[in-house]
Amino acid sequence: MATAHEPVAAHHAANAEGISQRTRLYDGRKAAHRLHVLIVGCGMGGLAAAHCLGQAGHKVTLFESAAAIGEVGAGIQVTPNVSRLLRRWGVGDNLEAVAVRPEAIVLRRYETGERVAYTRWSDMEEQYGSPYYHIHRADLHKLLFDLAAPFMTLRLKSTVASVDPEAPSVTLASGEVVHGDLIVGADGVKSMIQRVVLGHTNPAEPTGDAVYRAIIPTEYLLKDPELKPFVDHPEMTGWMGPGRHIMAYNIRAKKEFNIVLAHPDDGSVESWTAEGSADKMRADFADFEPRIRKLLGFVKSTLKWRLMDRQPLKKWIHPSYKVILLGDACHPMLPYRAQGAAMAIEDAAVLGNLLSRLNHPSQLRALLQAYEDLRLPRTAETQRQSRLNQHIFHLPDGPEQEARDAQMRQAMEIELRMMREGVSPADSLEGSPNQWADRKKNEAQFAYDADAEAERWWREVGEKALGEAGEFEERVAAKL
Ligand SMILES: Cc1cc2nc3c(=O)[nH]c(=O)nc-3n(C[C@H](O)[C@H](O)[C@H](O)COP(=O)(O)OP(=O)(O)OC[C@H]3O[C@@H](n4cnc5c(N)ncnc54)[C@H](O)[C@@H]3O)c2cc1C
Numbered sequence: 001m002a003t004a005h006e007p008v009a010a011h012h013a014a015n016a017e018g019i020s021q022r023t024r025l026y027d028g029r030k031a032a033h034r035l036h037v038l039i040v041g042c043g044m045g046g047l048a049a050a051h052c053l054g055q056a057g058h059k060v061t062l063f064e065s066a067a068a069i070g071e072v073g074a075g076i077q078v079t080p081n082v083s084r085l086l087r088r089w090g091v092g093d094n095l096e097a098v099a100v101r102p103e104a105i106v107l108r109r110y111e112t113g114e115r116v117a118y119t120r121w122s123d124m125e126e127q128y129g130s131p132y133y134h135i136h137r138a139d140l141h142k143l144l145f146d147l148a149a150p151f152m153t154l155r156l157k158s159t160v161a162s163v164d165p166e167a168p169s170v171t172l173a174s175g176e177v178v179h180g181d182l183i184v185g186a187d188g189v190k191s192m193i194q195r196v197v198l199g200h201t202n203p204a205e206p207t208g209d210a211v212y213r214a215i216i217p218t219e220y221l222l223k224d225p226e227l228k229p230f231v232d233h234p235e236m237t238g239w240m241g242p243g244r245h246i247m248a249y250n251i252r253a254k255k256e257f258n259i260v261l262a263h264p265d266d267g268s269v270e271s272w273t274a275e276g277s278a279d280k281m282r283a284d285f286a287d288f289e290p291r292i293r294k295l296l297g298f299v300k301s302t303l304k305w306r307l308m309d310r311q312p313l314k315k316w317i318h319p320s321y322k323v324i325l326l327g328d329a330c331h332p333m334l335p336y337r338a339q340g341a342a343m344a345i346e347d348a349a350v351l352g353n354l355l356s357r358l359n360h361p362s363q364l365r366a367l368l369q370a371y372e373d374l375r376l377p378r379t380a381e382t383q384r385q386s387r388l389n390q391h392i393f394h395l396p397d398g399p400e401q402e403a404r405d406a407q408m409r410q411a412m413e414i415e416l417r418m419m420r421e422g423v424s425p426a427d428s429l430e431g432s433p434n435q436w437a438d439r440k441k442n443e444a445q446f447a448y449d450a451d452a453e454a455e456r457w458w459r460e461v462g463e464k465a466l467g468e469a470g471e472f473e474e475r476v477a478a479k480l
Contacts, residue, residue, distance in 0.1 A: 011097075011252055016147055019091060023089060025055040031056055031356055032057075032358070035180075036060075036180040039152075039184045040185050042066070043188055046062055046184070048345045050151055050152040061152065065158070069145060071140075075258030077135075081446050084129060094143055098139045100252075101131050101133060102235050105237075108289075110242075110245075110289065128447045136215075160172060163185075183324070189270065198313065204270075205309045208265055211304070211307060212261040212281045213260050213303045226294070234254060243263070243264050243394050244284070245262050248295070265307070269306055270307075270308050275303065275304065307335070313330050336386045347375050354457070357462065381444075392433045
């Protein structure tokens with residue numbers, strides 16, 4: 001059996017070859033001024049950017065250190081703000097085939113399994129315009145890869161060793177220098193390009209937490225009457241305990257069950273592929289309810305990731321306006337709100353939409369500034385909300401935890417009454433410790449449409465400032 005850290009093959013239904021060539025984005029608009037964009041990093045952010053910039057008419061070369069592309073054995077949540085984009089990009093049917101739509105989020109007490117919070121998620125599409133999905137990381141990565149492939153030249157085993165931000169150019173570890181017009185640093189949480197943009201590295205604070213991740217075949221759960229309901233009624237189930245919590249959900253059309261277990265860090269590293277000890281994991285969660293102990297008994301191997309926290313950056317653009325950042329390279333966040341990849345994919349959508357308007361070199365600065373202005377505040381707020389969940393989930397047993405649970409139960413009662421009576425509640429549950437019960441937060445996070453934001457900026461600001469400037473400069477250029 002393959003261990004969890006080896007790249008996992010994608011499901012056959014995650015094949016999206018040829019789809020992006022048949023999909024028309026940005027009303028068919030392509031940039032009249034074509035850039036050669038050098039993207040560093042073949043993660044989900046880099047691939048989404050390659051696709052969107054390619055659709056916008058630009059030439060893309062993507063550099064990746066690894067010798068082969070792929071993803072580790074773990075699940076990922078695709079929230080409506082991202083499924084909206086993936087559907088628009090033409091892979092909605094693939095998502096339906098490989099992912100799972102959870103019915104609800106349920107939060108439980110760690111030692112009894114008592115349900116203290118419930119928020120329906122089956123109505124996500126009705127409420128926020130697109131479904132919530134749970135998917136295998138390898139399948140999402142493959143969908144993005146297939147979308148990007150027709151638009152990019154992929155250079156594997158090509159570590160970018162340095163960047164000249166004025167040229168602009170990248171120098172590979174081999175010594176080769178590649179010139180382009182714009183460099184996009186999508187090189188992840190330990191970004192080298194971030195240092196180029198900021199002149200220093202944004203410091204990382206240990207959160208004191210690490211996470212184990214593991215996948216269990218659901219055939220084991222289906223054989224056990226106590227565990228079978230977790231598959232029959234796919235939910236996002238969380239167990240909250242002192243200093244620890246677990247999140248679990250179905251992926252791959254309910255064939256696999258993904259578990260993420262946050263616990264006090266005991267000396268792990270911030271790495272996608274570091275293995276943890278399954279026995280140590282079982283010991284760390286030995287006081288959780290019996291169903292958890294059964295579930296963890298099925299785990300053969302785990303991944304372990306040290307959770308580091310970083311504050312928002314002040315800027316994402318080098319003063320030359322020839323190097324920018326995207327994804328974890330500029331807004332790494334704790335996974336407690338399941339929004340890291342979501343923010344990277346939204347970045348790519350906004351960037352592609354804006355740069356589809358590039359008709360003259362003089363417009364580039366303003367379009368890149370719009371990218372930062374639209375994206376930085378949203379990702380900073382999402383970083384803040386992710387951090388908040390760490391505190392909420394990990395309260396020690398005592399008065400604060402009891403108050404949290406009482407508030408969560410109250411929100412659950414409102415939700416369940418609403419479901420029984422089929423009415424919309426008057427209460428927006430603003431500030432609920434179950435952040436998914438807070439309808440205002442849901443609206444802001446999940447109803448967000450990255451393309452609509454870029455279009456709005458163009459209507460309200462860009463068209464007046466750039467349309468005229470671009471046309472003027474084009475007219476001057478035509479006369480010369
Ligand atoms: C436990 C856990 C659970 C999570 N769950 C969710 C979730 O449910 N939903 C969600 O949206 N997000 C989730 N996230 C966050 C999400 O996984 C990340 O935000 C996302 O993968 C970041 O993508 P990226 O493309 O920015 O960076 P990465 O995926 O890190 O990609 C960076 C790439 O750049 C390459 N690279 C780096 N340096 C160089 C160089 N110098 N030259 C060439 N190549 C280079 C790397 O090899 C890598 O392939 C989770 C994160 C964790 C840790």
